[in-house]
Amino acid sequence: MSMDVVMDYIHQYGYIIIFLFLFFGIVGIPAPEESLIFFIGVLIAQDKLNATLATFCSVGGAFTGMMVAYIGGRFIGYPLLNKFGKYIGLTKERWEKAEQKYRYNVNRTILFGFYMPGIRQISPYFAGIANVGMPRFILLSLLGALLWIMPFLLGGYFIGRSFNVNPEYVPYLGLFFLIIFIAYFLVKWLRKKRRKRKNSQV
Numbered sequence: 001m002s003m004d005v006v007m008d009y010i011h012q013y014g015y016i017i018i019f020l021f022l023f024f025g026i027v028g029i030p031a032p033e034e035s036l037i038f039f040i041g042v043l044i045a046q047d048k049l050n051a052t053l054a055t056f057c058s059v060g061g062a063f064t065g066m067m068v069a070y071i072g073g074r075f076i077g078y079p080l081l082n083k084f085g086k087y088i089g090l091t092k093e094r095w096e097k098a099e100q101k102y103r104y105n106v107n108r109t110i111l112f113g114f115y116m117p118g119i120r121q122i123s124p125y126f127a128g129i130a131n132v133g134m135p136r137f138i139l140l141s142l143l144g145a146l147l148w149i150m151p152f153l154l155g156g157y158f159i160g161r162s163f164n165v166n167p168e169y170v171p172y173l174g175l176f177f178l179i180i181f182i183a184y185f186l187v188k189w190l191r192k193k194r195r196k197r198k199n200s201q202v
Contacts, residue, residue, distance in 0.1 A: 007043075015053050019061035022149075026065025026121060027072075033062075033117075034152050041156020051157075058149050059142075062114070066124045066141040073128025106132055110140040114148035115182060 009017045018040060025033040037058060043049040110127060113119040127137050 010043075010049070015049075015057045018054060018057040019064075022058055022061030023065040023068075026062055026124070027069050028121070037149055037152040038156040041153040041158075042160035043156075044153070045157045045160025055149075055153060058153065059145050062145040062149060063142050066145065067138070069121070069124035070128040070132075070134075070137055070141075073125035074131065075128070103130060103132075106130075107140060110137065111144040111147065112185060114144050115185065120148075 018036075021036055022033060025036075040049060040054050040058060044051045044054055106127065109119070109123050110132075113123040124137075124141070
């Protein structure tokens with residue numbers, strides 16, 4: 001979907017379409033939401049969108065999507081796994097191992113999983129199935145949504161203030177920023193792993 005089409009939707013349906021795009025991006029098929037958030041920042045810079053409303057709808061859509069997916073995983077996911085898991089090779093033993101590993105990394109997965117398409121769609125369902133406490137999930141999801149959305153929104157805003165951004169190139173700019181963020185966290189993770197390895201050898 002091009003940014004021109006997105007702009008037409010926003011003009012036609014208002015801010016609710018921003019909420020819906022981010023909501024369905026979490027509960028549905030992985031999509032380049034980073035490009036959309038970046039584009040929203042550009043539109044704010046060009047005074048085509050209200051900053052408060054656009055930010056509220058973006059964060060609200062992502063957070064609501066997380067909560068709906070979490071509730072779905074919590075009340076529907078486990079019965080489905082029990083009934084159909086064996087047909088896809090997910091035995092009880094494998095599920096227990098996966099759940100244990102998820103619980104060990106749950107904070108990081110919910111907080112920073114937003115930056116990885118696919119992970120951000122699976123993570124809330126998995127959190128619900130693994131019975132992660134709701135207050136904990138609410139806090140981590142809200143904080144994660146803010147940490148994910150605000151950098152792209154601010155990036156779009158400041159670049160939109162400085163340059164005349166062609167909407168056709170917005171998806172590539174969003175992808176560029178996504179690669180930078182993923183590379184940053186990957187480098188941090190590799191350094192931490194290397195440090196642990198050195199400490200274990202001492």
